């Protein structure tokens with residue numbers, strides 16, 4: 001349809017919608033901003049892709065069998081929540097707050113009569129007592145907010161590897177600040193200094209500005225819990241299936257050893273604990289917003305190449321046939 005064939009009355013609205021397209025379109029900044037504050041006031045920090053040793057050496061105090069050290073390469077920059085998701089943030093997105101630590105449970109009471117003397121505002125406490133499924137639902141709903149869609153931000157749980165890489169922030173020691181357990185209380189709420197979750201970001205952050213990576217609440221990750229391989233691994237996302245989802249970082253109810261950067265545990269996706277919450281991740285802007293057909297084609301091509309054990313010429317010829325199957329099929333079947 002030619003623009004000139006449109007009734008003149010439609011032109012102003014057409015111009016307006018073109019204008020709004022022009023405003024909404026440029027989603028890929030020249031350089032990724034180092035921090036983001038999203039539409040519900042949540043802060044995220046850019047975690048630069050890189051390589052690290054995931055797991056712990058056997059010499060590390062408290063090291064366990066499931067922490068086999070291995071080289072991991074993360075191939076994409078991503079953002080991670082500076083804090084655990086708070087009760088207020090969860091309520092604003094989901095309309096509910098499953099946390100155990102709110103209301104009367106945390107209110108200051110007269111020790112003799114039990115009468116509530118003063119309510120405690122828990123908006124800035126980490127949300128807890130929620131299942132893995134509910135954490136994933138939060139990510140989906142947050143991503144669907146118009147302002148987040150406009151910004152092109154898709155929220156998800158971090159992978160276990162993304163979580164540990166971000167926690168370590170370049171460190172190789174038991175904790176992100178070093179090996180000394182005596183300093184843990186400066187950086188973490190755990191069983192030696194807390195009897196419940198505490199407001200987020202009230203201990204010292206790590207070198208990348210992330211708070212409560214050790215302690216406060218455990219954090220759900222996206223992976224199923226499984227054994228590490230000792231082999232180097234690229235952007236691992238855990239086993240294809242399992243019974244437990246990974247939880248990381250330790251919480252207010254656990255000892256110092258479980259707060260180590262490498263410590264792993266898991267819970268069934270339906271588990272609720274008042275010491276278990278989460279933080280969100282966002283993959284930094286993809287290289288380009290490739291059209292669906294191209295994305296499908298390239299995915300299938302790489303699958304074809306990697307599944308072809310004898311690579312070379314056969315792989316590239318199978319890639320060729322896979323790139324344009326949709327167009328060629330109708331002509332050969334056609335009427």
Ligand SMILES: [Ca+2]
Pocket residue numbers: 084212213214215216217218219249250
């Ligand atoms: Ca934590």
Ligand SMILES: [Ca+2]
Pocket residue numbers: 064066263264265
């Ligand atoms: Ca373990």
